[in-house]
Structures are given as structure tokens and as C-alpha cells.
Amino acid sequence: MEHKEHLVVDVTKCRGCRSCQLACSFAKFKVFNPARSVILLEREVETGHTAPMICPIACDLCQGDPACVRACRYGALTRESQGEACKIIVRC
Amino acid sequence: MTRPTSWIVHVDLSTGTIQREPVEQGINSAFLGGRRVGKKIIADHLKPGVDPLSPDNVISINPGVLVGTLTPGSPKTTAITKFPTIAADDGKHYIGSCTTGGRYLGIALKRAGCHHLLITGKAPSPVYLRIRNEAVDLVDAQNFWGQGIEGVTNQLVRREGPETGVVVIGTAGENLVRHALTIVDKTNSLGRGGLGAVMGSKNLKAIAVNGTGDVEVAQPEAFMETSEALRNRVLQWPRREHWIKLGLAAGWDTFKHTQYPGIWPKDKWDELYGEKTRMETVEEVIACNSCLLSCRLKWMTKGGEYDGEIGFGSPFSKSATSGMLLGVEDFRKMIHLVADGNSKTGMDFYTATRMIDFVTTMYEEGRLTKQDTGGLELSRDYETYLKLYNMTVNREGFGDVLADGWLRLKKEFGLDPQEYWYAGICKGVDFIYDARASNFHPLMMTFFTRPRPHHGGSHTRTNSRNKTIEEIREQVERWGISKDAMDRIFTEAPYTGKFNVGRYTRYMEDMMRVKNALGLCTIYTYQGLIFGDDMTQLYNAASGENLSPGELVEHGERVSNIAKIVNVREGFSRKDDEVPALWFRPMESPEGRIEMKDYYQTKTITKEDVDRLLNDYYEERGWNPERGVPEPQRLRQLGLGEYADTTDRANKHRLV
Numbered sequence: 120m121e122h123k124e125h126l127v128v129d130v131t132k133c134r135g136c137r138s139c140q141l142a143c144s145f146a147k148f149k150v151f152n153p154a155r156s157v158i159l160l161e162r163e164v165e166t167g168h169t170a171p172m173i174c175p176i177a178c179d180l181c182q183g184d185p186a187c188v189r190a191c192r193y194g195a196l197t198r199e200s201q202g203e204a205c206k207i208i209v210r211c
Numbered sequence: 212m213t214r215p216t217s218w219i220v221h222v223d224l225s226t227g228t229i230q231r232e233p234v235e236q237g238i239n240s241a242f243l244g245g246r247r248v249g250k251k252i253i254a255d256h257l258k259p260g261v262d263p264l265s266p267d268n269v270i271s272i273n274p275g276v277l278v279g280t281l282t283p284g285s286p287k288t289t290a291i292t293k294f295p296t297i298a299a300d301d302g303k304h305y306i307g308s309c310t311t312g313g314r315y316l317g318i319a320l321k322r323a324g325c326h327h328l329l330i331t332g333k334a335p336s337p338v339y340l341r342i343r344n345e346a347v348d349l350v351d352a353q354n355f356w357g358q359g360i361e362g363v364t365n366q367l368v369r370r371e372g373p374e375t376g377v378v379v380i381g382t383a384g385e386n387l388v389r390h391a392l393t394i395v396d397k398t399n400s401l402g403r404g405g406l407g408a409v410m411g412s413k414n415l416k417a418i419a420v421n422g423t424g425d426v427e428v429a430q431p432e433a434f435m436e437t438s439e440a441l442r443n444r445v446l447q448w449p450r451r452e453h454w455i456k457l458g459l460a461a462g463w464d465t466f467k468h469t470q471y472p473g474i475w476p477k478d479k480w481d482e483l484y485g486e487k488t489r490m491e492t493v494e495e496v497i498a499c500n501s502c503l504l505s506c507r508l509k510w511m512t513k514g515g516e517y518d519g520e521i522g523f524g525s526p527f528s529k530s531a532t533s534g535m536l537l538g539v540e541d542f543r544k545m546i547h548l549v550a551d552g553n554s555k556t557g558m559d560f561y562t563a564t565r566m567i568d569f570v571t572t573m574y575e576e577g578r579l580t581k582q583d584t585g586g587l588e589l590s591r592d593y594e595t596y597l598k599l600y601n602m603t604v605n606r607e608g609f610g611d612v613l614a615d616g617w618l619r620l621k622k623e624f625g626l627d628p629q630e631y632w633y634a635g636i637c638k639g640v641d642f643i644y645d646a647r648a649s650n651f652h653p654l655m656m657t658f659f660t661r662p663r664p665h666h667g668g669s670h671t672r673t674n675s676r677n678k679t680i681e682e683i684r685e686q687v688e689r690w691g692i693s694k695d696a697m698d699r700i701f702t703e704a705p706y707t708g709k710f711n712v713g714r715y716t717r718y719m720e721d722m723m724r725v726k727n728a729l730g731l732c733t734i735y736t737y738q739g740l741i742f743g744d745d746m747t748q749l750y751n752a753a754s755g756e757n758l759s760p761g762e763l764v765e766h767g768e769r770v771s772n773i774a775k776i777v778n779v780r781e782g783f784s785r786k787d788d789e790v791p792a793l794w795f796r797p798m799e800s801p802e803g804r805i806e807m808k809d810y811y812q813t814k815t816i817t818k819e820d821v822d823r824l825l826n827d828y829y830e831e832r833g834w835n836p837e838r839g840v841p842e843p844q845r846l847r848q849l850g851l852g853e854y855a856d857t858t859d860r861a862n863k864h865r866l867v
Contacts, residue, residue, distance in 0.1 A: 134505055135314045136498035141281045145435065150425035151280050152322065153374070162373040164365050167397060167497065167509060167523060169314075190281065192446060192503050193455070 125199050126178075126185055128171055128209045133195040135160065135169035142190035146181055158187060171195060175207050217326040220347055222340060224413050225266055225332030229347045234326070256331055259780040263293040263304045263405070264387055264412040266333035272320070272378075272418075273328070275730015278500065279321035279426035282438050282749055283445050284732035284741070286312040286499035288320065288401075294663060295389045295405040295412075297618040298638040299787055305638055306777045307663025310727050311401035312499035312507075315420075316376030317730060322422025332413065339417040341371065344424065352416040356385060359555035360394045361523075367419045378418040381557030383604045384411035388614040390562040394553055397523045398497055398507040404640060404663060407557045429755030437748045445503045445740050458496040459506040459525040460489040465676065466528055471648040472535045472633050473800030484531035484542050492546070494521070504734060512550075515543045522550035532643075533564035536633055537571075537596060544593050548600065556604045565641050566613050566620070567599050569631050573624075583624060584609040617641065635791025640664040646794045647807045650676070651816045656716040659788045660828055662778040669723040670737035673715070673810060680709050682739065687715065690722045690743035691760025699831070706820040708809035713824035717831040721767030722746075728770065769849050771832075772841050776854045779861050785829075785839030790821045835862045 143156030153160065157177040161170045173187075188196045199208070217234040261267035270292045277285040291308045298305050311317075320328065323344050330340070337356040338349040355363045360381045368375050376396060383391035384407030391407030392400050402409075410416070428434040445451070454461045463486045467477055475483075497507040512520040530545035539545050545564075552560045573579045574589035581588060585608035589595060602610025612619050617628035618639050629635075634642040637659045643666045646655040652673045658664050672678045672686045684701060700714045707713070722743055726736055729750060735741040747760045758766075795818050798805040806815045829836040833845030840862050843855035 134496065134498040136500060136502050136505075137314065137318070138281060138501050138503075141279075141501065144425075145281060145431070148425075149431040150427050152423075152425045153318075154322075154423045155425070160373075162368070164368050164373075168495070192442075193498070193505075 124180070124183055126173070126180055126188060126207050127197045127199045128173060128207065129195050129197070130170035130209065131195075132193050133160075133169050133171055134193050135162075135167075136193070138190040138192075139171055139187035139196055142186040146186035156187075173207050178207065218324050219327040219329060220325045220342070221329045221331070222347065222349075223332045224330065224334040224338070224349070224415060227334075227349055231345065231347070256329070257293060257306070257777075261293065263295040263409060266331075266413065268293050268409055268412070270330040270406070270409060270413075271327065272330070274317040274320040274326065275728060276753055277749060278317040278730040280428060280434070280438070280753070281442075281501050282731070283442050283501055283503045284499070284735045285501050285730050286314070286317050287727060287730040287732060288313075288317040288395075289727055290402055290406055292402075292406055292409050293781075294402075295387070295408045296639045297389065297616050298640075298783075300618065300621070301782070303782050305662045305783065306774075306781065307404065307661075307665075308727070308774070309402045309404070309406060309663070309665070310668050311395045311399045312502075312732060313376065313396035313399045314497070314499055315374060315396045316378060318426070318500050319374060319376035319420040319422050321426050322424045323420055324422065324424055325420065328418075330413070330415065334414040337414045337416050339367070339419055340415060342418070342420040342422070343371075344422055355416045357382065360557055361397060361554035363417060364394070364397050367417060371419045372421055374421055376420045378410075379557075380407040380410045380416060381552075381555050383552075383556040383558035383614075384408055385416075386604065386606050386614070387411050388558055388603060388606065389616045390559040390614075391557050392559050394524075394557060397553075399499070400524070400553070403559050403561075403665060403667075428753040430752045434749070434752035437745070437752055441741060441745060441749075442503060445735070448738065448740060450738070451504065455496060455505050457486075457489060457493060458508045460486070460493060460508065460527045462528070463489065466531070468676065469649040470528065470532050470644055471800070471802075471805075472532055472645065473648070473798040473802070473805060474535050474538070476801040480531065480535060483540050484527070484534055488542050489527050492527075497523075499732065502732065506734060510546070512543045512546060515541060517543050517547045517550075520547060520550055522546065522553060524549065524553045526550065526553075529560050529643075532633070533560065533568070536568045537564060537593075538591060539593055539596075548597075551600075558600070558604055561643060562616065562641055563600055563603060563613075564596075565631065565633065566603075566617065567596050568633075569626070569628075570599070570613070570620070571595070573626055578626065579624060629792045632793065635793040637664045637789060637791055638787055642666065642791070645798070646791075647798045647805045650808050650810050650812060651712060651794075651821070652810045653712050653716045653719050655794075656712055656824065656828065657720060659790050660716060660825070661720065662774050662783065668727050668733050669719060670733045671719055671723070672737070672739050673719075674737050677811070683710060686739065686742060687718065689745075689760065690718055690764050691747070691762075692718050692764060693761070696831070705814075706816075706823045707827075708811055708813055710810070711824070711827055712810070713827035714831045717828055718764065721764050721771050724767040724770040724774075725750075725763050728767075765849070768832075769851060772846060772849060772851055773854070775834075775841055776846075776851075776857060779840050779858060784861070785825070785837065788825065788839050790818070790825075794821075838862055 140153035140156040141151045144152045157174045159172045221230045256269045274288045337352040339352040360379045387408045392402045492510045495509040496505045498505040526546045526549035534545040603613040634645040743760045843859045
């Protein structure tokens with residue numbers, strides 16, 4: 120079985136700082152713009168809670184070193200080694 | 212790469228016209244928020260002497276230069292207006308600037324290409340201002356009028372989309388309470404001193420902003436390299452782990468000393484309002500844009516009559532001081548008042564609760580009567596406080612006096628705010644820190660030297676207790692000031708201690724104006740995580756310029772001078788830069804007598820000491836020490852010669 124690094128999304132840890140979106144757009148386009156990133160930050164209107172949603176088709180995991188993971192320092196986006204060949208795992 | 216284009220969006224609420232124009236080439240737009248817009252306010256829009264609650268007042272809103280980038284802690288937006296607080300017995304008002312963070316507002320303005328928003332006039336009926344990239348319009352908001360802040364924010368986000376940045380006023384702003392503020396993105400406040408009332412006077416219930424554009428920097432690789440280095444530095448900060456668990460609630464160990472009101476023993480305060488109560492109540496810690504620390508909170512009250520109440524912001528410190536002052540032992544009751552201000556009314560919690568404390572005691576002492584209060588008996592209990600609070604929001608009866616602030620109380624009943632017993636009052640504004648408990652450090656000085664008295668936006672290492680002189684010196688060195696100035700600051704003298712607070716304050720104010728123009732958060736300069744040379748590197752990479760830290764701080768000096776000049780035109784001078792009389796009256800507390808000491812607590816600071824420090828401050832600025840007004844020569848050196856006549860006249864003819 121192929122061994123891969125996976126990007127793990129833990130939506131419960133997101134604090135809404137948007138660093139992941141800004142790092143993603145900068146890595147790809149050298150500008151800061153959440154709309155150019157492959158990450159959508161959902162916003163629960165009443166509670167204010169935010170959750171990063173990554174488009175699995177558009178995300179290439181930055182060739183194994185995702186800029187968003189480096190930018191997120193709250194544990195909402197992390198890397199993990201697993202034996203299954205999937206790219207993005209979401210934990211809620 | 213050249214610097215990205217900046218835009219000014221001018222909204223005239225009276226006519227409904229919207230103009231969008233690029234900032235002139237060659238203008239250093241980093242300082243547009245202070246320098247150029249300040250100039251525009253004076254020259255084009257804000258005439259001296261206008262009523263701040265009239266259509267003639269203007270509001271200028273400016274996201275910082277680094278907002279929307281990955282710079283750690285760069286969410287800040289600045290608003291400038293003439294504040295409605297009554298600042299002196301002659302009824303004048305100051306022009307000032309205030310800042311806010313948040314998750315959506317600043318970045319939305321930048322992405323919409325709205326680098327400088329200028330609002331003038333008055334809408335014929337309630338509206339909200341909607342910005343969607345280049346499309347800017349006014350939308351009917353009559354159905355929002357009378358509604359609370361949180362509900363309106365939720366409706367606007369649903370209507371305008373999940374990325375919407377929102378500024379909203381509450382019922383206090385609608386009712387022109389002079390200390391009404393605005394709430395941004397539900398989590399941050401903006402405009403203590405009455406920005407909420409200014410918006411209310413313009414029938415402007417809210418501003419809702421969306422943008423989809425890029426935020427560009429001139430030198431992307433160099434910018435990111437600096438930003439990454441700073442991010443790594445912040446991540447190494449030893450207190451980060453504790454901080455990200457509790458946000459602003461993490462500071463109790465320092466706070467309980469620096470903001471001690473001196474009524475209860477500290478042990479009792481610790482038990483009633485300390486870290487344990489905070490741990491029980493914090494639900495989530497929320498970060499502003501690009502922040503690695505997080506200080507905003509979502510909290511939920513557990514137990515008591517407000518069980519289950521949810522709030523956003525940072526309720527703990529303010530409720531702790533006012534809780535002690537008012538004698539309310541249940542912290543949940545005080546947090547309820549914070550929640551009410553943040554989610555519904557937009558009334559400034561500090562001023563509201565301290566005025567309630569003052570008038571209640573005046574009533575107990577017989578200096579206010581039932582006749583004065585319109586039949587209301589002012590007893591020292593929470594229910595009466597709530598009644599007074601709501602009467603103030605609605606300008607009902609005696610509440611109408613409270614809604615006009617400290618100096619209306621003086622005018623109506625002869626109750627001098629200088630008699631109040633906590634923290635002190637300057638230019639009609641009550642301070643948050645009591646200099647006796649905090650010691651006389653530079654932030655105390657800014658309370659009376661800045662045109663708008665406020666604690667925010669100017670925190671440096673000296674805000675923490677007992678930093679070594681080497682640490683303080685390092686921070687100042689990294690502002691890039693001259694060796695001569697360093698020597699003047701760090702010359703020990705009997706009236707100032709190991710460093711000269713007056714001279715230090717001059718440079719601190721200028722550097723902090725730079726920080727605010729860049730959009731950086733004060734927590735980072737306070738904790739010694741970002742310095743002046745770091746800001747210079749960031750600014751240069753973002754703008755493509757090549758300034759030194761000293762040149763950057765000189766830009767800050769220009770902003771400080773213009774901020775002063777517009778207030779000289781309003782009649783402000785040294786006599787208004789008055790240190791609160793309270794600071795020289797020892798605090799008699801259960802912990803013993805507390806006098807205002809110097810930073811290292813080596814001696815008691817006297818009025819004469821402070822006067823000498825104020826002289827030093829003006830001298831360091833090149834201002835007339837007698838009147839506290841900029842001298843023409845210094846203005847010309849700074850390239851501000853066009854204002855020289857104004858200040859020359861004021862000095863020569865003693866106009867202020």
C-alpha cells in the first residue's frame with residue numbers, strides 16, 4: 120500500500136485567523152487573497168465559529184509541504200502519516 | 212515592483228454621492244490615515260469648531276498598510292473623527308484616532324480596494340453603508356434602527372455574505388450617548404469617546420464591507436522572509452501557551468496589581484474575579500487576522516440569573532475593576548453588563564460604570580438629592596445600577612445627564628470629576644489604569660499628552676512591571692532614534708528615576724503611530740515581540756521604499772504633530788494636558804497606602820516632577836513648553852510648513 124503524508128483538518132481547533140488562506144494564496148500567486156486559496160473558511164453566523172474547508176480537487180498539498188499547515192499554529196491543520204492513499208482528512 | 216495603488220472612497224451621506232479616487236502618486240500612503248487624511252479633514256472637510264454630532268463632522272476609516280497580509284498580528288484599522296465627549300469646561304471637543312482589530316473588517320476593506328474611507332454629511336433616514344469591491348451604496352436601515360448590535364451584525368452577515376466585515380452601533384449610539392462606541396465583527400470595539408454617537412448623528416447604523424481583490428506587497432519574497440522570521444519569534448514566546456488558552460484573560464497576575472482599585476483586599480478580589488472564574492467562563496479564544504496569540508473571547512456565563520448568557524469580546528478585566536468599585540461580588544452580574552454593551556447598546560462599560568459609582572456615592576453623601584435624580588433613590592445595589600445604566604442608554608430623566616458625560620455632571624450639579632477616586636480623568640475621559648497602582652510609566656503620561664486620552668494602542672515594554680533598564684533601552688534603540696536622544700532619555704534624574712518618562716513618551720507615541728498606521732497589534736510591542744526595526748523591514752518590503760527606523764519614526768512624528776495641530780485649532784493647549792489631581796492623593800487600601808511612584812518604585816512622584824517631565828516632553832518635540840503647541844521651526848523641518856502660521860499665531864498671541 121502506498122504511504123503518504125496526509126493533511127488533517129480539525130475544524131474544532133480553528134480560531135478564524137485566516138493565516139491558512141493567506142499562506143495558500145501567497146504560495147500559489149505571491150499575493151494575499153483568501154479567494155485565491157483553495158481553502159474556504161466557513162462562518163457560523165450566530166456562534167462566530169469558523170471551519171476551514173479545503174477543496175480536494177484544487178489542492179496539490181504544495182508537493183508534500185503544505186503552506187497552510189505551516190501557517191496554522193492552532194492545530195486545525197496538521198500533517199499525518201497514514202497507510203491509506205487519501206489526501207485530506209476532516210475531523211469534526 | 213512599484214507600490215500598489217491606494218484608493219480613497221468618499222461617501223457623502225447627505226447627498227448619497229460616492230466618489231472613488233486614487234491616492235496621488237508620490238504621496239506616502241502608509242501615513243495617509245494620519246497625515247494626509249488628517250490634512251484632508253482639516254483643509255477640505257472638517258472646519259474648526261463644528262459640533263461633532265452635526266452633519267459637518269467627518270469620519271475617516273483606514274485599514275493599516277499590513278492588514279490582509281500574513282504578518283503576525285496585523286488586523287488593525289484606524290478611525291479618525293471629532294469625538295463628542297465634552298473635553299473641557301468651555302465645551303470643546305477633541306479630534307482623535309482610535310483602532311480596532313477583528314477577523315473581517317480590515318481585510319475586507321483592503322480587498323475591496325478601500326484604503327481610506329471618508330464619510331461626511333447626514334443621511335435623511337437610517338441607512339447602512341455597503342461596500343462590495345468598487346460598488347458602494349447606501350441601503351435603507353430603518354428596520355435595523357432600535358435593534359441591538361449582535362442581531363444586526365448577524366442579519367448583515369447573512370444578507371451580505373460570510374466574509375462581510377461589519378461595524379455597528381447600538382441603541383446608545385442612536386440616542387447620541389456621548390460615550391457610545393461601535394462594535395466590529397462582534398468581537399472588537401472601536402471608538403471609545405463617542406464614535407458610536409457620531410455614526411448615530413449621521414443616521415448611519417452600520418458599515419458592511421466585502422472585497423475579493425488581492426492584497427499585494429512590493430517585494431513578496433523579502434516580505435515573506437521577514438514575516439516568517441517574526442512568526443517564528445512569536446512562536447518561541449514562553450507565555451504563548453498560557454495566552455492562547457485564555458486570551459486577554461491570561462493577564463490576571465499583572466492586572467491585579469496594575470489596576471487595583473484599593474477597596475477589597477487583593478485575596479478577596481482574586482477569589483471573586485481571578486483566574487479561576489475566567490477558566491470557568493471562557494468558551495473559545497478567537498484570533499484576529501494573522502494573529503498567533505489570540506486575545507478575543509467567546510464566553511458563557513454558568514449559573515446565577517444570567518446562566519447560559521453568551522458574549523463576545525474580552526469581559527474580565529473591565530468587570531473586575533468596576534466590580535470592586537461598585538461592590539458587586541458576583542462577577543457574572545458585571546459580565547452581564549459587558550455583554551449588554553457589546554451585543555446590544557454599544558455603551559462604553561468603563562465610563563458608564565464609573566459614573567454610576569460616582570453619582571451613587573455623591574447621593575450617599577448628600578451632594579445629589581432625589582430632586583436632582585428625578586425621584587430616583589440611588590442605593591448601592593445592582594438593581595439600581597442596572598436602572599441607571601438603562602436610563603443612560605435611553606437618555607431617560609437623570610440618565611440624560613449621565614449620557615453627556617463627566618463634565619455635564621459638573622455643569623449641572625457642581626460635581627467635579629477630579630474628585631473621582633479611581634484612575635483619574637483628563638479631557639472628560641476616565642482612565643483605565645490608576646497610576647498609583649501602576650506606577651508612573653510612559654503609558655500614564657500619554658493619557659494626558661495625547662489629544663484623545665486613551666490607554667489603547669501605545670503599549671511598550673514599560674507597560675510591564677520591572678523590566679530591566681537594558682530591556683527598555685533595547686526597545687528604544689530599535690526605534691532608530693539618535694544617540695543624543697538616547698542619552699537624554701537614559702540620564703538618571705531625581706524627578707524621573709532611571710529614565711526620563713517625558714522624553715521617552717515623545718518617541719513612544721511616534722513609534723506607536725507608525726505601528727497603528729501599519730495595522731499592527733499593540734500586544735506584540737507590549738510583549739517585546741515586534742520592534743521598530745522589524746516594522747521598518749516589513750514596511751519597506753510592502754511598499755518598495757527604503758527607509759531607516761529613524762525615518763519611519765519621523766513619519767510618526769509628523770502624524771503626532773498634525774494630530775496636535777488640528778486640536779490647537781479647536782483651542783487645546785497645555786492647560787488641557789492636565790495630569791489627574793487624583794494621582795497625587797495616596798490610595799488608602801486594605802493592602803496599605805499606595806502612592807504614585809516612579810517605574811522602579813524608588814520614590815514618590817510629585818506634581819512638580821510631572822510638570823518637569825511635561826516640559827521635557829514638549830522640549831523633545833520642539834513644542835512651546837508654555838502652551839504645548841508645535842513651534843513653526845520644527846514644523847518646517849518636518850515638511851509641515853503649511854501649518855506653521857496656525858501654531859505661530861497660537862503661540863505669539865496666546866490664542867490657546
